Amino acid sequence: MMSRFRHLISIEELSKGDVEYILSKADEFEDIAKKSFSDILKGKLLGNLFFEPSTRTRMSFETAMKRLGGEVINLNTAEISSIAKGETLADTIRVVSGYVDTIVIRHPKEGSAKLAAEFSEVPVINGGDGAGQHPTQTLLDLYTIWKEGDINDIRIALVGDLKYSRTVHSLIKALSLFNAEIYLVSPEALRLPIQFREELGNNVVEVDSLEDIIGEINVIYVTRIQKERFPDLDEYHRVAGSYRITRKMLENGEENLIVMHPLPRVDEISPEVDATAHAMYFKQAFYGVPVRMAILSEVMGYG
Amino acid sequence: MDKGLLIQKIKDGTVIDHIPPGKALFVLKILGIDENTREIVSFAMNVPSSKIGIKDIVKVENRVIGEEELNKIALIGRDVTINIVQNYDVVKKFKVKLPSEVIGVVKCPNPSCISNTSEPVSYRFVVVDGRLKCHYCGKIISKDVEKWIVKEDVKREKIK
Numbered sequence: 001m002m003s004r005f006r007h008l009i010s011i012e013e014l015s016k017g018d019v020e021y022i023l024s025k026a027d028e029f030e031d032i033a034k035k036s037f038s039d040i041l042k043g044k045l046l047g048n049l050f051f052e053p054s055t056r057t058r059m060s061f062e063t064a065m066k067r068l069g070g071e072v073i074n075l076n077t078a079e080i081s082s083i084a085k086g087e088t089l090a091d092t093i094r095v096v097s098g099y100v101d102t103i104v105i106r107h108p109k110e111g112s113a114k115l116a117a118e119f120s121e122v123p124v125i126n127g128g129d130g131a132g133q134h135p136t137q138t139l140l141d142l143y144t145i146w147k148e149g150d151i152n153d154i155r156i157a158l159v160g161d162l163k164y165s166r167t168v169h170s171l172i173k174a175l176s177l178f179n180a181e182i183y184l185v186s187p188e189a190l191r192l193p194i195q196f197r198e199e200l201g202n203n204v205v206e207v208d209s210l211e212d213i214i215g216e217i218n219v220i221y222v223t224r225i226q227k228e229r230f231p232d233l234d235e236y237h238r239v240a241g242s243y244r245i246t247r248k249m250l251e252n253g254e255e256n257l258i259v260m261h262p263l264p265r266v267d268e269i270s271p272e273v274d275a276t277a278h279a280m281y282f283k284q285a286f287y288g289v290p291v292r293m294a295i296l297s298e299v300m301g302y303g
Numbered sequence: 304m305d306k307g308l309l310i311q312k313i314k315d316g317t318v319i320d321h322i323p324p325g326k327a328l329f330v331l332k333i334l335g336i337d338e339n340t341r342e343i344v345s346f347a348m349n350v351p352s353s354k355i356g357i358k359d360i361v362k363v364e365n366r367v368i369g370e371e372e373l374n375k376i377a378l379i380g381r382d383v384t385i386n387i388v389q390n391y392d393v394v395k396k397f398k399v400k401l402p403s404e405v406i407g408v409v410k411c412p413n414p415s416c417i418s419n420t421s422e423p424v425s426y427r428f429v430v431v432d433g434r435l436k437c438h439y440c441g442k443i444i445s446k447d448v449e450k451w452i453v454k455e456d457v458k459r460e461k462i463k
């Protein structure tokens with residue numbers, strides 16, 4: 001069977017049809033992702049090439065591959081730094097793509113996955129390239145909204161670090177495919193860069209506080225505000241504290257309001273929220289598995 | 304003013320005209336004209352022009368530069384015109400046109416871009432709405448393109 005795409009490097013390469021196709025495929029895989037196995041990728045080998053650590057993403061891909069009956073070889077950061085000493089990424093890819101059926105690459109340089117795809121004999125999936133792209137994260141975010149909310153009526157507040165968050169930038173690109181209403185809630189210093197605002201056109205509003213719009217939205221997407229972005233700790237604590245999601249705050253929200261977070265969280269979301277029906281972040285992490293199953297089976301031609 | 308006094312007519316070669324004032328040196332850079340060049344190259348800066356006020360001109364004698372290479376000059380000026388001269392006659396005249404891809408001429412301004420490493424690839428940009436977008440990292444150069452033109456030695460190093 002022909003794949004809709006050979007590599008998955010960036011969310012921008014996908015059409016709305018591609019995205020919807022992946023979401024519904026992920027839905028079909030969800031039961032297997034939970035506690036079952038399939039053998040559609042039996043005999044296939046996935047190579048996880050992680051040039052920087054990201055245990056969460058690596059485990060999610062590994063789980064997805066194994067639940068579909070495939071095998072995984074992992075090259076961790078330490079091994080890579082010893083074999084790749086002085087070797088170009090291009091050469092590493094040429095060698096590894098001779099061993100495996102698909103490569104997942106995570107690398108600190110932007111554009112590295114694109115380069116890898118050019119030198120690979122097998123499909124390449126971008127597992128995050130520095131500040132660049134992380135398309136499987138974006139697809140699992142969309143899947144969560146699709147599953148738990150209404151993708152045709154997204155009223156979403158993006159909260160926290162909108163300036164540096166790659167997750168938010170990619171999500172914005174994807175949301176522009178759908179007719180989403182977007183509210184931006186961030187400290188002055190961490191506002192969304194102008195290029196992304198341009199892409200959003202008229203469907204975006206900057207607001208000072210989440211409380212002002214809490215009754216009008218059905219998704220809150222929270223990202224981490226990092227200490228390093230602030231000149232001193234006091235300033236960080238003051239700012240971060242004012243963007244914390246609490247149970248009390250959510251009382252004024254719609255019943256079906258969902259709270260998402262790419263994880264790991266530090267204290268952007270109060271633990272008391274976890275027990276509410278609004279908390280979707282752990283389920284969101286689980287959804288990474290069926291979404292990655294859909295992508296893996298697609299690039300290997302078992303759609 | 305008699306332009307002939309500023310720059311002599313050439314017998315054979317390429318005349319690059321209507322370069323935005325002050326940008327002639329970047330044209331030389333794009334064409335890879337440096338201390339290793341053997342052809343006679345003359346240029347004038349801030350020449351009065353009836354068409355665009357003032358302009359720069361570059362003349363390269365006894366060398367017909369390929370159209371593909373010349374079109375890269377559109378990076379610094381969209382009104383640049385090329386005259387191919389043979390035996391004192393202009394045998395071909397055209398305006399430069401920005402290609403759909405610009406390879407190996409401009410460096411990616413993003414220091415974390417994979418194209419700024421020792422990987423065996425050239426700098427590569429796609430032209431989107433007249434702006435350059437890095438093929439690898441997606442960085443867009445919206446102004447001061449000339450700042451990012453790569454030097455000849457770097458070009459040789461990258462392409463090897």
Ligand SMILES: [Zn+2]
Pocket residue numbers: 111411412413416417418437438439440441442
């Ligand atoms: Zn780049």
